[in-house]
Amino acid sequence: MARVVTLGTAAVVPSEAHANTYMAVEGEGGFFLIDCAARPLVRMRRAGLALDRLRGLIITHFHPDHVSGVPIMLNNIWLLGRTDPLPIYGLQDVVERFEAMMDLFRWYDWPGLYDMPCHAVPEEVGALVLEDNDFRITGAPVKHLVPTMGVRVENKRSGKVLAYSSDTEPYDAVVELARDADILIHEAATNTLGHSSAAQAGEIARRAGAGRLVLIHYRPSPHKYGRWVEEATATFGGPVELAQDFGEYEF
Numbered sequence: 001m002a003r004v005v006t007l008g009t010a011a012v013v014p015s016e017a018h019a020n021t022y023m024a025v026e027g028e029g030g031f032f033l034i035d036c037a038a039r040p041l042v043r044m045r046r047a048g049l050a051l052d053r054l055r056g057l058i059i060t061h062f063h064p065d066h067v068s069g070v071p072i073m074l075n076n077i078w079l080l081g082r083t084d085p086l087p088i089y090g091l092q093d094v095v096e097r098f099e100a101m102m103d104l105f106r107w108y109d110w111p112g113l114y115d116m117p118c119h120a121v122p123e124e125v126g127a128l129v130l131e132d133n134d135f136r137i138t139g140a141p142v143k144h145l146v147p148t149m150g151v152r153v154e155n156k157r158s159g160k161v162l163a164y165s166s167d168t169e170p171y172d173a174v175v176e177l178a179r180d181a182d183i184l185i186h187e188a189a190t191n192t193l194g195h196s197s198a199a200q201a202g203e204i205a206r207r208a209g210a211g212r213l214v215l216i217h218y219r220p221s222p223h224k225y226g227r228w229v230e231e232a233t234a235t236f237g238g239p240v241e242l243a244q245d246f247g248e249y250e251f
């Protein structure tokens with residue numbers, strides 16, 4: 001089986017119990033990070049993700065709550081002796097900004113730094129991000145404030161599918177991305193420009209025919225959690241839960 005671990009679940013402003021949203025998808029051959037935020041090495045260790053099994057980094061978009069952990073993670077694994085290449089996947093906009101950010105940190109002067117081949121993913125529904133023995137991962141441009149990619153992870157061994165909306169308004173491409181997915185992880189920041197409410201996430205899950213909806217990227221406000229789950233359940237009609245930091249889902 002493969003698993004996804006939610007290493008953080010908060011929208012832009014985190015809390016003690018909720019770091020900014022990022023996750024790891026792990027199969028038999030290793031794992032991929034999807035975005036990278038707070039204290040990545042500490043959180044990967046706590047989640048039982050062995051660093052030598054890190055196969056690549058997928059960046060959905062270049063907002064600080066999704067990339068703030070990238071430079072320190074890359075720096076830490078270099079200091080800990082990584083020599084294997086670490087591929088980076090994202091839209092062209094992300095690749096350019098990633099390279100510019102690493103230039104600011106003078107990565108060209110880090111002696112013996114492993115290679116980081118950057119793969120620009122085309123901005124189209126179903127664009128191939130990567131494929132290995134465990135997964136076929138595709139992307140779709142979603143509707144956010146900057147170029148942003150949602151991802152669909154097909155487990156080639158189990159046939160199960162996980163979809164993740166990233167940050168987005170309710171959008172047809174997310175319905176395509178999540179078509180018949182076993183698990184849809186959808187943002188639920190709020191009904192505002194570039195984002196979705198829990199009820200809107202439920203509506204997308206219903207239209208996609210998803211098996212199960214996991215709400216993520218929400219504002220840490222415990223008194224509202226129950227209401228959000230109710231609202232999403234009402235529009236979806238299937239099982240809904242609120243992602244927690246270090247939550248795990250098999251697929």
Ligand SMILES: [Zn+2]
Pocket residue numbers: 011012063065066167217
């Ligand atoms: Zn965000």
Ligand SMILES: [Zn+2]
Pocket residue numbers: 061063144167
């Ligand atoms: Zn964002």
